[in-house]
Amino acid sequence: xxxxxxxxxxxxxxxxxxxxxxxxxxxxxxxxxxxxxxxxxxxxxxxxxxxxxxxxxxxxxxxxxxxxxxxxxxxxxxxxxxxxxxxxxxxxxxxxxxxxxxxxxxxxxxxxxxxxxxxxxxxxxxxxxxxxxxxxxxxxxxxxxxxxxxxxxxxxxxxxxxxxxxxxxxxxxxxxxxxxxxxxxxxxxxxxxxxxxxxxxxxxxxxxxxxxxxxxxxxxxxxxxxxxxxxxxxxxxxxxxxxxxxxxxxxxxxxxxxxxxxxxxxxxxxxxxxxxxxxxxxxxxxxxxxxxxxxx
Amino acid sequence: xxxxxxxxxxxxxxxxxxxxxxxxxxxxxxxxxxxxxxxxxxxxxxxxxxxxxxxxxxxxxxxxxxxxxxxxxxxxxxxxxxxxxxxxxxxxxxxxxxxxxxxxxxxxxxxxxxxxxxxxxxxxxxxxxxxxxxxxxxxxxxxxxxxxxxxxxxxxxxxxxxxxxxxxxxxxxxxxxxxxxxxxxxxxxxxxxxxxxxxxxxxxxxxxxxxxxxxxxxxxxxxxxxxxxxxxxxxxxxxxxxxxxxxxxxxxxxxxxxxxxxxxxxxxxxxxx
Numbered sequence: 001x002x003x004x005x006x007x008x009x010x011x012x013x014x015x016x017x018x019x020x021x022x023x024x025x026x027x028x029x030x031x032x033x034x035x036x037x038x039x040x041x042x043x044x045x046x047x048x049x050x051x052x053x054x055x056x057x058x059x060x061x062x063x064x065x066x067x068x069x070x071x072x073x074x075x076x077x078x079x080x081x082x083x084x085x086x087x088x089x090x091x092x093x094x095x096x097x098x099x100x101x102x103x104x105x106x107x108x109x110x111x112x113x114x115x116x117x118x119x120x121x122x123x124x125x126x127x128x129x130x131x132x133x134x135x136x137x138x139x140x141x142x143x144x145x146x147x148x149x150x151x152x153x154x155x156x157x158x159x160x161x162x163x164x165x166x167x168x169x170x171x172x173x174x175x176x177x178x179x180x181x182x183x184x185x186x187x188x189x190x191x192x193x194x195x196x197x198x199x200x201x202x203x204x205x206x207x208x209x210x211x212x213x214x215x216x217x218x219x220x221x222x223x224x225x226x227x228x229x230x231x232x233x234x235x236x237x238x239x240x241x242x243x244x245x246x247x248x249x250x251x252x253x254x255x256x257x258x259x260x261x262x263x264x265x266x267x268x269x270x271x272x273x274x275x276x277x278x279x280x281x282x283x284x285x286x287x288x289x290x291x292x293x294x295x296x
Numbered sequence: 297x298x299x300x301x302x303x304x305x306x307x308x309x310x311x312x313x314x315x316x317x318x319x320x321x322x323x324x325x326x327x328x329x330x331x332x333x334x335x336x337x338x339x340x341x342x343x344x345x346x347x348x349x350x351x352x353x354x355x356x357x358x359x360x361x362x363x364x365x366x367x368x369x370x371x372x373x374x375x376x377x378x379x380x381x382x383x384x385x386x387x388x389x390x391x392x393x394x395x396x397x398x399x400x401x402x403x404x405x406x407x408x409x410x411x412x413x414x415x416x417x418x419x420x421x422x423x424x425x426x427x428x429x430x431x432x433x434x435x436x437x438x439x440x441x442x443x444x445x446x447x448x449x450x451x452x453x454x455x456x457x458x459x460x461x462x463x464x465x466x467x468x469x470x471x472x473x474x475x476x477x478x479x480x481x482x483x484x485x486x487x488x489x490x491x492x493x494x495x496x497x498x499x500x501x502x503x504x505x506x507x508x509x510x511x512x513x514x515x516x517x518x519x520x521x522x523x524x525x526x527x528x529x530x531x532x533x534x535x536x537x538x539x540x541x542x543x544x545x546x547x548x549x550x551x552x553x554x555x556x557x558x559x560x561x562x563x564x565x566x567x568x569x
Contacts, residue, residue: 065331066330066331068331070334071505225505227498246448246451248491253497253498254497255494
């Protein structure tokens with residue numbers, strides 16, 4: 001097979017070989033699993049992501065009133081994702097959610113776009129540096145993008161939510177993987193991430209507890225339409241006994257922690273000590289996860 | 297022709313003067329409304345009938361009987377489809393009257409057209425009088441029973457009704473403690489009011505994907521009123537009247553939502569029992 005490929009290359013040259021190797025159905029917006037024929041590892045990562053579940057998630061089915069809320073649909077099954085533009089709803093394979101072709105195939109060029117320069121005989125490929133910038137995500141994640149802009153950080157969405165995996169093969173299909181060098185790869189699991197204890201600054205001053213988001217470059221929690229929540233529990237010890245103060249912060253109630261803006265909680269007088277617990281709950285989950293527990 | 301005009305003008309809705317009785321809409325109607333369908337097929341067929349009825353009248357008034365006949369046939373077609381869509385309402389329909397209207401138009405007999413139209417229109421009126429309000433309230437508003445709200449004070453999931461009860465109790469507690477002069481307790485109740493009022497905004501987004509709609513309710517005045525309550529309660533001797541004024545602004549926000557949503561929610565709840 002390898003010899004045959006090399007012989008073809010010698011005989012016909014790259015251009016002719018590309019024509020021979022072209023797989024036309026790849027330019028007809030195939031299902032995500034078709035991309036797994038070559039990009040098995042990336043597909044496996046994407047399969048675990050919320051993007052893969054964007055349409056089939058039971059939470060979304062319920063929240064979109066059985067797919068009747070038109071405004072929500074196009075971001076959950078986008079036809080083509082472009083920087084800064086809200087996509088239109090895809091017609092085919094909606095169950096794939098935010099699929100491979102939604103992000104990587106462009107109608108204008110009939111080619112797969114991505115941040116790397118690659119030679120890919122089965123389909124035309126274009127190097128496209130917009131994939132490295134936050135505004136690529138802004139068409140759907142509008143609110144989060146606006147919050148991120150306010151923070152003026154150098155970190156892009158991709159830096160955190162598509163973490164580097166080092167150099168890896170882009171394809172796993174014999175014999176084609178033999179013709180490719182490993183390239184810088186970033187995770188397609190799009191982890192939601194959880195704030196770390198050091199992302200939150202806790203201070204007690206003048207009878208108040210101040211909680212500041214110092215490490216996450218957008219609101220905490222953040223969402224365009226989902227309803228993730230942050231639960232703050234403050235257990236205060238006073239001479240009169242224990243007292244519990246609770247605060248529920250949510251994106252939809254506009255009470256989320258803005259980056260760098262202290263959130264204050266009035267404390268009772270004469271406190272001996274206090275314990276702060278902060279939990280989070282994602283939109284699609286019923287589970288509360290502990291972010292930090294601290295005694296002050 | 298004047299008779300025709302007068303007749304059609306009286307084919308609108310008519311209800312009894314003393315009472316409106318709401319009957320639970322049949323379950324089979326749900327197929328034509330969200331969440332099962334967002335195409336509103338039953339409303340569409342009603343519009344087809346209404347348009348066809350007007351097509352008959354319009355063309356007769358212009359002396360175009362051939363066109364009127366075409367619309368009369370369309371009316372019969374839509375009427376028959378509507379009859380088959382909701383089996384529980386089958387008896388409201390009298391297809392023979394639609395045939396009589398067709399015959400009257402074909403015969404170019406205005407008196408027969410008026411008679412057949414009146415009788416056919418009465419079948420529409422009867423069904424509308426008995427069902428239209430209930431259908432509007434049940435199917436043209438989202439199902440409130442499925443919504444869940446999380447109480448920011450106790451971290452528990454509640455139905456909207458339970459949540460509103462707690463919010464209302466917090467507001468009453470604030471008022472009572474202020475009137476009794478229990479400042480510390482008023483502060484605690486005030487904090488609960490603020491948190492619970494803010495929490496109501498999370499429920500709006502369950503249906504209202506357009507944020508400007510929510511902002512119209514929870515606008516600048518509303519936000520300022522909440523901030524005022526918090527600020528005033530921190531004073532050593534809170535200004536009771538100023539807090540009451542701020543609470544009345546919050547109350548106006550409550551009214552805006554209640555005026556729109558409370559009646560359908562109550563009707564839906566009544567039908568669930």
